[in-house]
Amino acid sequence: MTVDTTLVGRDDPILITGASGFIGSRLLATLVDHGFRNLRVMVRPSSDVARLEAAARHRALGTRIEVVTGNLLSRDDCAAAAAGVALVFHLAAARGEKSVPDAFMNSVVTTRNLLDACLAHAALRRFVNVSSFSVYTNRGKTRGRVLDESSPVETRPELRGDAYCFAKVKQDELVVDYGRRFGVPWVMVRPGYVYGPGKTAITGRVGLGSFGLFLHLGGANPIPFTYVDNCAEAILLAGLTPGVEGEVFNVVDDDLPSSRRFLRLYKANVRRFASVYLPHPVSFGLSWMWEAYARWSHGQLPPVYNRRTWHAYWKKTRYSNAHAKRRLGWAPTVPMAEGLQRYFVGCREATRHA
């Protein structure tokens, strides 16, 4: 894609929220690499800016990266960040909050504040909302086992028992609502599991560590990985490609490994540990039992893992990236084998320094 065909020019102001995060810092580096020169990043006072500095290190002469330190919960901070921006990449979101109100406040209230600030300046040409696969219910899909952009989103996210899912569903609803009511030109990007150096955890789609034992739940399921650089490139294209307003793009790489293959590679390349495979009917039965117990006991042990969780994470599913390839011209530049190798090296280094 040349700058002549993109939605914004190299000198148009671009805002990235969550720029110090795992994906945000790579997106910033990608924007710099593509020659965008008028970048503004918003980071919280508590953010670790090391990634940000690394991303900005290779910028060309004349590239301006303005750092706005603030909190999206403050309307004043949002106004300062959004002033005059033509394109917003909104990646900031609640991560790791276990309580729904905290996750909601740091995803939905913040997004509302940012959207209001953008509307006040009236210069916005695109609002890229970075969502997540976690919003999909993965039940009643139109294309059977294939999860794509037409798949239904959770209608009762409060029953998933996952604060992040609830907040992300509500954030997406808010963005669509602002598009309908105020004409905000949004594009939604929903990455699968974003991996790469800097992340060390094994995704819960593969399994869960518990009482010193790893319960392998994925089995033969493909895991919807997307390498962080590939994901950043897709987000960038979602911001720059004209004519895709109101569209959702799922981002997963090609050649997805099965959960079983990933686990084998991880053990061979990073560290060995004991794992036990729970066949899908067993994990489904246990999810049902936990749910039933929680109901019977009036929530004594809240059903963190329930049938909705099972459908979303452990049901056998295939993933499509055809829409992003066709509409955005995106293709993963880092192949799966190379991405996994880089990830394993990162994990090994982190284990050594732990």
Added chain:
Amino acid sequence: MLEVAIVGCGKIADAHAAQIGRIAGCEIVGVCDREPLMARQLAERFPVRRCYADLAELLDRARPDVVHVTTPPASHFEIARACLEAGCHVYVEKPLALDAGQTRALLALASENGRTLTVGHDDQFSHAARRLRALVRDGALGGPVVHMESVYGYDLAESGYARALLADKTHWVRRLPGGLLQNVISHGIARIAEFLTGDAPAVIVHGFTSPRLRALGETAIVDEVRVILGEDDGPTAYFTFSSTMRPSLHELRLYGPRGGLLLDQDRETVTRLPGTRRTSYLEMFVSPLDVARQQVGNVLTNARTFLGRDFHMKAGMKTLIEAFYRSIVDGAPPPIPYREILLTARIMDVVFDQLRARRPAEVIDDRR
């Protein structure tokens, strides 16, 4: 049917809504938050009749019998006062107010209006805390309390809340008169206030910023506090608040003339501390066995409670709310005596006053 409202729809409001939902004979008729989105998210997840963004509108339209105030502490006084003036009974999350003056005013207003007021010291209503209270009542100490030790640990390193607090120099917790301490120590102080007999204990406070926080460049937050409390004819007490001490304990030790009791809040256990010892080697073998026997008893008690479906994370809150509602419906005494609520606030005032006026501790040198 008691009609209940919740004002403030953050994290702790979830716990209130969940526990109210477990109590028969009440209904949440409204939730209110200045941020309408926050009110709506609570109403979407719990059975709530309607949500509001304005307190006056909630009081006017929903006309609740009871209001739970779950906002940050700086707003407790104004909201609780408005609710009491509107004729509601009020449950305020801890701390009840910012100082003893505000606390006294709210208690007086509640009494004048014939309404009941309580504060969210729900730890005192956990299963273990109630077992401890029953043992004291049954004479396990062999007389009045002689001395108490209340330890309240707080893990600053682990929580996202703490990270945000440390990074944000304008965080609302920093603006409280007692800073971080105001938001967290009332549980530990209230445990002591329950067993103090007088209303004016002497208080000596030593507090400082831990080396760990100082290494992070933080000097304004006091996260280590030691307090000595004493009454001439009554019990004495030590209170310890620490962010660095490990294990991070939440304990109360009560000592009487004939024996003691240890409450471990985190493990929901109560242990008797024998007042006599054997004058033989048997002490080294029989006493540990006795401790083991008591701990097995604690395990069995907890298991029974769990199997009885009453071992929820906020079981103490449910018991406190039930007792509060009972006091409203049946005219029973309020679950936490007003004297205790006020004494807790007064002790906290003295702690904060002494910390504000603190000077470098006098060092004992060789010449003394």
